[in-house]
Amino acid sequence: MTETQGFVAGVLLLIALLVYTFWPENVSASQLEKTRLDYLLERKEQLSENLRDLNFEFKAGKYPEEEFQTQRAQLENETTRLMVEIEILQQA
Numbered sequence: 001m002t003e004t005q006g007f008v009a010g011v012l013l014l015i016a017l018l019v020y021t022f023w024p025e026n027v028s029a030s031q032l033e034k035t036r037l038d039y040l041l042e043r044k045e046q047l048s049e050n051l052r053d054l055n056f057e058f059k060a061g062k063y064p065e066e067e068f069q070t071q072r073a074q075l076e077n078e079t080t081r082l083m084v085e086i087e088i089l090q091q092a
Contacts, residue, residue: 037089040082047079 001009054075058068 037086040086040089044079044082044086047075047082051075051079 051072054063054068054071057063063071
């Protein structure tokens, strides 16, 4: 194989790889569109983690009692609203 043939083969391989990687059908197939329910379920997980972290940090002495109670109430209220919306969407 000559140097020119090797160069041409490399360029063709590069073009094939770029086309395969960036072809619109491949990109859209790998990115599923999130529904509102998917978003809410993700948010529920985040809120649960935030509540666990808040409890841990309070036990570690990083938060005063009043601030802990306020933040905990906010997280619990948001979780409750979220759960209601999730239930409504799952029934539909």
